[in-house]
Amino acid sequence: MSEAMKTVGEVLVDLLEANEVEVVFGIPGVHTVELYRGLSASKIRHVTPRHEQGAGFMADGYARVSGKPGVALVITGPGLTNTITAMAQARQDSIPMLVISGVNRRSSLGHGRGLLHELPDQQGMIKTLALYSHTLLNPTDLASVVDRAFAILGSGRPGPVHIEIPTDVMSAPIPTPVLRKAGATRPRADAETLQKAAILCGDASRPVIICGGGAITAEAEIRELAERIGAPVVTTVNARGMLAGHPLRVPASPSLDAVRALVSDADLVIALGTEMGQTDYDMYANGGFPILGNLIRTDIDAAQLARGPHAALSILSGAKTATAGILAFLTANSPNRGKERAAAARKAVLAELTPKIRTEIGIIDAIYKALPECTIVGDSTQAIYAGNLYCDAPRAKSWFNSATGFGALGYAPPASVGAAVADPDRPVICLVGDGGIQFSLAEIGSARDVGAKVIFLVWNNDGYQEIENFMVEADITPEGVKPSAPDFLLAAGAYGVPAMRLEKIDGLAAALVEAAGRDGPSLIEIHQTRTSGATV
Structure with missing residues (x-):
């Protein structure tokens, strides 16, 4: 040859x-x-x-x-x-x-x-x-x-x-062929459409922006647009962390009544990079998301724009290009009470949630406070469901999970390894239930092999508690929801991974800091009822 x-x-x-x-x-x-x-x-x-x-x-x-x-x-x-x-x-x-x-x-x-x-x-x-x-x-x-x-x-x-x-x-x-990077061509809206969008933005007195995962590359442009038109910014699960700390942020699910009220009261809704699918907008399947009378919708996929909901103006474009184009035609600021509306929505959301869910959100907040640079990768488990309802993540890409979309169990352990490989200097928290981790328990060994700085935070509620609760609420005798679990500390130890079980939730911060100081993976178990303070 x-x-x-x-x-x-x-x-x-x-x-x-x-x-x-x-x-x-x-x-x-x-x-x-x-x-x-x-x-x-x-x-x-x-x-x-x-x-x-x-x-x-x-x-x-x-x-x-x-x-x-x-x-x-x-x-x-x-x-x-x-x-x-x-x-x-x-x-x-x-x-x-x-x-x-x-x-x-x-x-x-x-x-x-x-x-x-x-x-x-x-x-x-x-x-x-x-x-x-x-x-x-x-x-x-x-x-x-x-x-x-x-x-x-x-x-x-x-x-x-x-x-x-x-x-x-x-x-x-x-x-041997010529070696070159493949080209990429993204759709770009025409100037006339962007100018129409800018006029609608300028005329609105109570605008709201909703961001999906497709908007995270446009954070700077969306911040400027939100500030200029005074629009609260609602972030879906895959957009959580955008505008972190900003007074216009609303890091809450559109499935909640308080967010729906904010959107319903708006005279203009701008949806950027979001499929507007059920797992974000109607997770309780009650059909309560409002019909939007004045919607600007931007998506990179023409087929998705055609699926609905109906938009007064559809823009076939990536979120970054579309938002920059709208800003170029926006001639003046439109001052309004956007910050006050956002603050009221955040307050109303937290008041709407149960004490149990607020406790779980508090634990997520404690994780970010202990390790501000961490990324939380979640599975389908109760603490993740709580965070998907409300999670004030510190930056984009610092919160994602499999509880939306396809909803696969066992996602978090391997996805956490992939996240740690992509950014080895940042600790990754794998927030997973005792049921979900058993789908992919052996990936603890994969984390050890590559020296991934993954902290497996096992939320143990002795089975599929979310499904058991659902069965009880539907007046169905629970069946098949109590699979036995191994001793997770022994399982981690079998792979040579340090592990501990929390007695009190107020010891979580110290445990996380200690684990993050190691070169490789660690495991911490929180038991929903035996770890004091984990639930109410």
Whole structure:
């Protein structure tokens, strides 16, 4: 083989490097070893989870913190099917993820000959979920396929993208292509539309801004717009931490009556980078979110704008570009009582919540007070549900979880590892229930392997307490909600990870500071009833 020729696997690594990939998460197998041929000589770091679902969730957590696509490398068959849950979470939360899988040799595809890890139609299965899925039948198409994958990841609404490579293609020699980063083209609104939006903003006397996860890159522009028109800024779960400490912030769920009242009273609502989906806007499924008579809605996805709710003005654009464009046409400030309205909404939200939920929010506040630079990565557990209702996070990207969108259990432990890999100097708090952590308990070992500064904060309520409560409220005899749990301190110790169980919640701050001082992971258990002060 001449110097100008490399295998598909080796060129794939080169193309990933050209697209600024620094980390891949995966478990090697006989169906992917040829994709690893060039990896050790590259600058790309490989992180090994304990399960392919963990690879996908690690890629998700990495993407949310780094702002770059997370990359998972998995085998055909069970490797890919294990990754599907993570891909679905990424699809629902608009997280950029590239999944590269193997598939059996080209001559076997569609024949059902009983090969190892064979599926009837692997790509057909993934196409229902991924934004784009391609089977690399022609080895020389590799560069254009990778280019298209990264262009999709960087251009429209993010989500999972999939490339599968047959085992006989992986080792095929191909000429080394030109290595360059894929281009990305985002939609940009026309000047006439932006000018209309600016006029509506200037005429409003009681405006409100609602921000979703797609707005976090536009924080500076949104702050300026909010200040100029006096608009309270409501942040959904994936936008929490935006405008931290600002008097116009309302870090509360649109599912709450107090936030709905604020929005209902507005004469203009500006929705930026939010799908306006049920898990943020109607988590109690009571249909109480108000019909908005004067809505400006900005989204990067035309299909999402068409799904509703109906907007008086729809803007097909990223939030940053749209907000900057509106500001350029905004001729004057519109002073009003925006700060007072925001303060009243924050006060009303807290008054609306139960004492138990306020206690859990207080614990989250205590975490941020003890470790102001930390990132809290959450699972579907009661303390996270409380924070999703109200959490005054200290910065954008410092609060995210799987309790919105797809709602997967077991997300937080591997996603926390991915977050820590993306930003190794910042402690990561993995806030997870005793039920959820058992979906991915072994990822404690992955955290130890990579020296991730993850503090596994286990919220133990002896089972699936949220579901048990729901069954009781529905007059259903609870069944299946009390799975046994291991001794989490012993489980952590088995991986060589320091662990402790809190007796009193007022000892949490000291425990967190001590754990954050270590180089690798730690585990702290809070028991909802046995840890004094954890609940009311």
